Structures are given as structure tokens and as C-alpha cells.
Amino acid sequence: MSFSLAGKSILIVEDNPVFRKAMRDMLYSLQAVTVVEADNGIAAINAMSKSSFDIVLCDYNLGVGKNGQQVLEEARHRNLIDYRCVFVLISAEQTTSAVLGVMDSKPDEYLTKPFNAQQLMSRLTRNFARKEFMASIDKALAGGDLSKAIQLCDALLLSADKKMHLHLLKMRAELAISAGDFDKARQIYHEVLEHRELPWARLGLGVIDFQNNNIEQAIAGFQSLVADNPMLMECYDWLGKAYEALDQYNDVESVLQQALQLSPQSILRQKKLAEAADKNGNLETAEKAYKSVVKLGKHSVHRACSDFSGLAKLYAKTNAADEALKTLEEMRKEYANHPEAELRASTVEADVYKTLGNEELSQKALLKAVDICGRMGNKAPRDLQLEVVKTCFLSDEHDKAEEILYDLIHAHIDDEQFLNDLRRMQSGIGMDNHSEILIQKTKQALIATNNKGVALYKQGKFAEALALFEQAILTMPDNKTIIVNMLKIMIHDLKVNEFCEEKNQRIKALINKAKQIGVDQHKLGILQMEYAKLRQSQTAKA
Amino acid sequence: MQTNPKSNGLFPTILASTVHDIKNSLGTLLELVRQTAAKQDGQSAELNQLEFEAARINHSLMQLLVMYKVDSQKFSLDIEECPVIEIVDEAIHQQARLAGLHNIDLQVDCAADEMCYCDNAIISNSLAAVLNNALRYTHKTILIVVAEEDGYLTIAIEDDGEGYPPHFLGADLNDTAELDWVSGNTGLGLYFVSVMAGLHKNAGKSGFVQIDNESRLGGARFKLFLP
Numbered sequence: 001m002s003f004s005l006a007g008k009s010i011l012i013v014e015d016n017p018v019f020r021k022a023m024r025d026m027l028y029s030l031q032a033v034t035v036v037e038a039d040n041g042i043a044a045i046n047a048m049s050k051s052s053f054d055i056v057l058c059d060y061n062l063g064v065g066k067n068g069q070q071v072l073e074e075a076r077h078r079n080l081i082d083y084r085c086v087f088v089l090i091s092a093e094q095t096t097s098a099v100l101g102v103m104d105s106k107p108d109e110y111l112t113k114p115f116n117a118q119q120l121m122s123r124l125t126r127n128f129a130r131k132e133f134m135a136s137i138d139k140a141l142a143g144g145d146l147s148k149a150i151q152l153c154d155a156l157l158l159s160a161d162k163k164m165h166l167h168l169l170k171m172r173a174e175l176a177i178s179a180g181d182f183d184k185a186r187q188i189y190h191e192v193l194e195h196r197e198l199p200w201a202r203l204g205l206g207v208i209d210f211q212n213n214n215i216e217q218a219i220a221g222f223q224s225l226v227a228d229n230p231m232l233m234e235c236y237d238w239l240g241k242a243y244e245a246l247d248q249y250n251d252v253e254s255v256l257q258q259a260l261q262l263s264p265q266s267i268l269r270q271k272k273l274a275e276a277a278d279k280n281g282n283l284e285t286a287e288k289a290y291k292s293v294v295k296l297g298k299h300s301v302h303r304a305c306s307d308f309s310g311l312a313k314l315y316a317k318t319n320a321a322d323e324a325l326k327t328l329e330e331m332r333k334e335y336a337n338h339p340e341a342e343l344r345a346s347t348v349e350a351d352v353y354k355t356l357g358n359e360e361l362s363q364k365a366l367l368k369a370v371d372i373c374g375r376m377g378n379k380a381p382r383d384l385q386l387e388v389v390k391t392c393f394l395s396d397e398h399d400k401a402e403e404i405l406y407d408l409i410h411a412h413i414d415d416e417q418f419l420n421d422l423r424r425m426q427s428g429i430g431m432d433n434h435s436e437i438l439i440q441k442t443k444q445a446l447i448a449t450n451n452k453g454v455a456l457y458k459q460g461k462f463a464e465a466l467a468l469f470e471q472a473i474l475t476m477p478d479n480k481t482i483i484v485n486m487l488k489i490m491i492h493d494l495k496v497n498e499f500c501e502e503k504n505q506r507i508k509a510l511i512n513k514a515k516q517i518g519v520d521q522h523k524l525g526i527l528q529m530e531y532a533k534l535r536q537s538q539t540a541k542a
Numbered sequence: 543m544q545t546n547p548k549s550n551g552l553f554p555t556i557l558a559s560t561v562h563d564i565k566n567s568l569g570t571l572l573e574l575v576r577q578t579a580a581k582q583d584g585q586s587a588e589l590n591q592l593e594f595e596a597a598r599i600n601h602s603l604m605q606l607l608v609m610y611k612v613d614s615q616k617f618s619l620d621i622e623e624c625p626v627i628e629i630v631d632e633a634i635h636q637q638a639r640l641a642g643l644h645n646i647d648l649q650v651d652c653a654a655d656e657m658c659y660c661d662n663a664i665i666s667n668s669l670a671a672v673l674n675n676a677l678r679y680t681h682k683t684i685l686i687v688v689a690e691e692d693g694y695l696t697i698a699i700e701d702d703g704e705g706y707p708p709h710f711l712g713a714d715l716n717d718t719a720e721l722d723w724v725s726g727n728t729g730l731g732l733y734f735v736s737v738m739a740g741l742h743k744n745a746g747k748s749g750f751v752q753i754d755n756e757s758r759l760g761g762a763r764f765k766l767f768l769p
Contacts, residue, residue, distance in 0.1 A: 019570070262616055
């Protein structure tokens with residue numbers, strides 16, 4: 001074997017000194033020079049923030065503190081390792097992502113203890129070969145250049161490397177979905193399935209159905225897929241999303257329960273379960289799930305202050321006021337000087353003190369919440385703003401409530417799921433249909449603006465159309481429809497009128513804004529691709 | 543009275559945790575043996591025996607854990623396309639030390655670009671267990687042959703030893719309800735690989751295993767069929 005570890009910087013993360021020594025010896029026998037060791041998760045994260053590694057060999061079971069999966073999640077989340085790094089997760093038993101509760105971050109390789117130098121060497125060789133093969137695509141993707149990634153992937157597919165062919169096809173289909181090119185993705189999946197029934201291709205077809213809003217069909221596909229592959233955890237997550245799109249929270253809850261029975265370590269899944277059960281009024285399930293979330297969050301990059309306030313709210317609902325206040329106290333300790341945490345805590349407190357009959361403290365907490373909410377403005381998470389509205393209504397602070405509601409409805413008028421949450425909240429406090437008139441009026445205003453803008457655009461009056469939308473966005477900040485329309489007009493403008501740097505900058509800023517406010521990737525992808533093509537032909541001309 | 547751990551459903555968790563814990567200790571034990579053996583240049587027969595036994599316990603525990611998951615429906619294969627040579631190499635690497643100790647000549651006949659669809663971790667582990675047996679019973683040579691046969695991919699492991707004893711040859715390995723032959727390490731290993739093969743399905747076909755004494759080297763022949 002010609003592969004050598006000389007020149008590669010390697011991090012070993014292992015709490016057991018015997019294994020640490022074994023791995024170190026093994027690496028030196030493979031000509032490694034730069035070997036750094038960490039005996040716990042925090043030390044590993046610190047090492048990765050100080051220097052960059054080509055290889056991380058990380059044990060799953062690190063004793064107290066973070067486990068190996070949590071180290072990986074944090075390293076990726078904080079960009080401590082990039083696409084070139086080979087991350088190997090080591091464990092004592094044959095593990096799969098399902099067992100470890102992985103939801104969004106898989107290691108490059110799993111290795112079962114004990115292993116010898118030959119095994120390690122062949123795994124590393126294989127991974128480096130694969131990374132090298134895919135490096136150009138990964139680099140383009142890391143730089144956000146979808147269209148270049150697709151070009152490179154197509155070129156590699158033509159190179160007819162038998163070993164990498166299927167891997168490339170999978171990548172190509174995923175790129176097509178990101179670019180909103182569902183026909184291409186569907187064609188690839190069907191081609192793959194003709195040769196072999198592979199779960200990922202079947203899953204891909206379901207995802208396309210979902211994105212095309214054929215939710216019922218997507219659900220049918222996902223259901224038959226999990227029936228045959230009970231450990232395909234991704235599929236449960238998609239099923240949950242699909243039920244959520246249909247507002248069927250009982251089904252969301254049961255599907256997540258099923259997934260968590262098989263794989264209880266996933267904090268993100270536990271959060272979703274807690275929220276769904278809470279919505280369904282199944283307080284016992286929600287409480288249990290929130291407790292797991294708080295516990296799993298202890299060492300996870302996915303922990304959030306809302307985990308604590310979620311649990312506290314549940315205690316409040318079950319009249320366990322003491323527990324609720326205790327949880328909030330714990331939260332304040334963990335999140336000192338954190339406006340969102342303080343806002344969450346005050347909102348729940350207002351509620352709890354009210355049920356305890358302490359009007360004075362309740363009023364004080366509410367005022368504090370309203371004050372922070374006002375200062376945070378749009379930055380306050382919308383679910384939290386809804387909470388504040390609710391508490392205001394319950395405390396007869398109607399003016400304040402309506403003020404926040406007005407902004408919320410304008411900002412999220414085209415998000416039916418959020419509007420449903422809003423309606424649910426109002427029904428919950430006996431105010432059925434309270435905002436219906438405002439919602440309908442706002443919707444009509446949006447439609448009117450859109451029609452007017454599109455009409456101007458069709459007459460070729462791009463500047464006027466854009467000005468109209470600019471105006472509209474002042475009253476409906478973060479409105480996805482308007483942002484997407486503006487992008488469409490600007491891109492069309494580039495097609496018929498001349499290029500200038502100012503327009504480019506503006507488009508880039510709009511794309512970033514669209515990403516920020518959560519425009520669906522595939523909707524944005526189509527526009528990104530179109531823009532990339534225009535830029536290319538422009539540079540070709542120049 | 544709640545004294546039976548099964549009654550509150552905790553037993554499976556306890557079983558899995560216990561096996562996990564044993565595996566952890568065993569790993570440390572195995573590593574210490576290796577490190578001690580390395581200091582003595584690997585000359586001690588007792589240490590080699592110790593290492594071999596520890597590796598065997600480790601293998602059995604891994605199989606036990608997988609079978610437990612299959613039984614409690616917490617298992618599904620992770621099917622991917624993979625070069626066959628990588629699977630074979632992984633099995634060989636797992637057994638590299640044993641092969642070196644016994645000075646066995648290991649020959650592989652497999653095209654570099656031969657691909658197959660399977661759960662490669664499960665298949666290479668199963669093959670490693672079979673290979674472990676072959677290494678113990680062969681005299682000098684082991685041959686691993688990959689081929690295609692009737693729409694199946696086959697991986698054969700052949701040796702020049704005494705061959706399988708009659709009670710294995712007479713057994714139907716793929717009838718996992720009839721378990722008379724499942725005893726001892728050889729039997730357990732064969733049972734495991736036969737269950738794992740059976741879980742591999744494609745286009746109405748299931749995987750299976752075959753054993754006989756028709757090795758072209760004169761000893762036992764094991765053959766895995768993947769659909």
C-alpha cells in the first residue's frame with residue numbers, strides 16, 4: 001500500500017488511556033507525524049478550534065460530557081472541520097446512525113473496536129480516495145455555487161468511474177432537488193430503482209412528491225418505505241414533516257414516538273415530539289419529551305433556551321408552579337445575559353404567577369416581557385412573540401397584544417402553518433377567529449400589491465415594479481413572496497437590460513435575505529441557477 | 543412484586559448495556575494483550591492463544607447483539623453498492639494477525655471493479671468469522687473466490703484442511719428453524735452468516751449459504767450467495 005499518514009494532521013479523541021496508546025502506536029506505525037490527543041469532548045472541540053485536522057478518530061463513548069456524535073455535530077455546526085476532513089466515529093459495537101440517534105450529521109466512517117492497523121489504513125485510504133474524487137464538487141458547494149457543482153458532477157458522471165457512479169448519481173439527484181429541477185431528480189431515482197430497490201432512491205421520490213405539494217402521495221411512499229426499512233430514521237422525519245404540512249399533529253406525534261423508540265438519543269427529534277405533543281394537549285408525553293431534551297441538551301450544540309421554557313410552560317399547565325419556577329431559575333443560570341432567554345422566562349413567569357394569584361409579580365413579569373419583545377422586534381422568535389401576545393390577552397393588555405399581532409401577521413402572511421399556530425393560540429384562549437379579518441385584509445393587500453407589481457413587470461417597467469415591492473416590504477418585512485418576486489424581476493432585468501455591478505450586488509443581497517428568511521431551497525435554487533447562467537454568459541461576452 | 547426485570551420491559555436494555563460493557567472491557571483486555579505481546583516480539587504461545595480467545599469472544603458478542611436486534615425488530619440492513627474486493631479485504635484485515643501467526647497463504651481471486659449490493663459491514667464481519675474458522679482448520683492455503691452465478695454474486699472461502707464434519711454437511715443451513723447443527727463456534731458463525739444472507743433480498747430472490755467439501759484445495763468450501 002502506497003498510502004501513508006505522513007503529512008496528515010490527526011486528532012485522537014478517546015477517554016481510555018489503553019486505547020489511546022493503541023491508536024497512537026498504530027498511527028505512528030503508519031508513518032504519522034502530527035498526532036494530537038484529547039481525552040474528552042470539550043478538549044477535542046478546543047483542539048479543533050486551534051488547528052485544522054485532516055483526520056479525526058473519535059470514540060463514541062467518552063465517559064462523562066459530550067459523546068462522539070455530539071463532538072461531530074458541534075465541530076460541523078461551528079465549521080471547525082471542513083469537507084476535506086475525514087471524521088471516523090469509533091464504537092465498541094457495530095453501530096449505525098440509527099442507534100446513535102443521528103439526525104443531521106453523519107461521520108465519514110464508522111469503525112468497530114477493536115480494529116488493527118490494516119483495517120484503519122484501508123478505511124482511511126478509501127475515504128481519502130472518495131474525498132479527492134468529490135473534492136471539486138464539495139468545494140463548489142462549500143462556496144455556495146450550486147450551478148458549478150452541477151456542472152462538475154455531470155462531468156464526473158461522464159468519466160465512467162464504476163466505483164463512484166452510484167455515489168455520483170445520488171449526489172446529482174440531490175443537487176437537482178436543491179436547484180428545483182425535480183424532473184431531473186425523478187429521472188435519476190427511477191433509473192437507479194430500475195436496477196435495484198434502494199431506500200435512498202425511494203426516499204428521494206417521496207421528497208420530490210413532498211416538495212411538489214403532493215403530500216398524500218409522499219406520505220404513502222414514506223409509509224411503505226418505513227414498513228420495509230424500520231431503521232431508516234430519515235424517513236420518519238420526512239413523514240413527520242408531511243403530516244405537519246397537513247396540520248395532522250396527532251400523526252406527527254405518533255410517527256416521532258415510533259422513531260424515538262428505535263433511536264432515543266436524538267435531541268432534535270425529541271424537541272419535535274415535545275412540540276407536537278404539546279400542541280395535541282398530551283401533556284404527559286410532552287413533559288417527558290421536554291425532560292429528555294433538557295437532559296440531552298446538556299452536552300449538545302443543539303441545546304436552546306426554549307428547551308427549558310418549554311418544560312417550564314408544561315409544568316405551569318399541570319399546575320406544578322414550583323417546578324416551573326425552578327426550571328426557569330435553572331435556565332437563567334445556564335443563559336445569563338441572553339435576551340431571548342430572559343424574554344422566555346418572563347413570559348412563562350407572568351403566566352405562573354397569575355395562576356398562583358400573585359397579580360403584582362405577574363404584572364411585573366409581563367411588563368418586562370413586553371419591553372424585551374419590543375426591543376428585540378423582528379429578532380424575537382415568532383413562536384415566542386405569539387406567547388407574549390397570548391399572555392397580554394390573558395392579562396387584559398389588549399392594545400399591546402394587537403400591536404405585536406399586527407406586525408406578526410404582516411411579516412408571516414404567506415406562511416399558512418404559522419397562521420394556523422396563531423389561530424390555535426387564539427382558540428385556546430376563547431378568541432376564535434379573532435384575527436381573521438386582519439388576516440384576510442392583509443392577504444388581499446399582498447395579492448393586490450403582487451398583481452400590480454407583476455403587471456408593471458409585464459409592461460417592462462422593472463424599476464417601477466421594484467419600487468412598489470420595496471415599498472411593500474416596509475410594511476411586510478420578511479415576506480417570502482415579495483422577496484422572491486423581486487428576485488425574479490431583477491434577474492429578468494439582467495436578461496434584457498445591461499449588466500452592472502450595482503444590480504449584481506443587489507441580487508446577491510436578495511438571495512442572502514431569501515436564505516435568511518427561509519425561502520424553500522428548491523424555489524431559490526431555480527433562481528440561483530438562472531442567475532449563475534446569466535453571469536456565465538456575461539463573463540463569456542466580456 | 544416486580545422482581546422479574548422482564549415485566550417492566552427493562553430486560554432488553556439491560557442485556558444490550560451489559561453486552562456493550564463486556565465488549566468494552568474485552569477491547570481493553572485485547573489491546574493490553576497486544577501491547578504485551580508486542581513487547582515480547584509476539585513470541586509467547588500463551589499470549590497468542592489469549593488474544594485469539596478474546597477476539598473470539600468479541601466476535602460472538604457482536605453476533606449476539608446483532609441477532610438480538612433482529613429478534614426485537616430493531617434491525618434493518620444498510621444496503622449500498624460496494625466493490626466486493628473492499629468487503630473481502632476488510633474480512634482479511636480483521637483476521638490478518640491470525641493468518642500471519644499460522645503462516646497461511648491467503649489467495650484472493652476477485653476483479654477490482656466487481657461491484658455488489660449489500661450491507662458491507664455485516665457481510666465482511668460474517669465473512670471474517672468464516673475465515674477465522676478456515677484459518678484454524680486449514681493446513682497451508684486458503685482461497686477466496688468471487689464470481690457471478692445464476693444471477694447471484696458468490697463469495698467462496700476454500701481451504702485444504704480436513705473438511706466439514708458430516709453433521710454440518712447434512713444440515714440445511716438455510717432452515718433457521720432447524721437448529722440441531724448450531725453448536726460450537728463453527729455452527730454459530732454459520733448460523734449468523736446464513737441469517738444475514740437471508741435478509742438480503744432482491745427481485746424475489748434471497749441470499750443463502752452453501753457448504754461442502756468440494757474445495758479445489760481438497761478441504762472445506764463455504765459459499766455465500768448474494769442476490
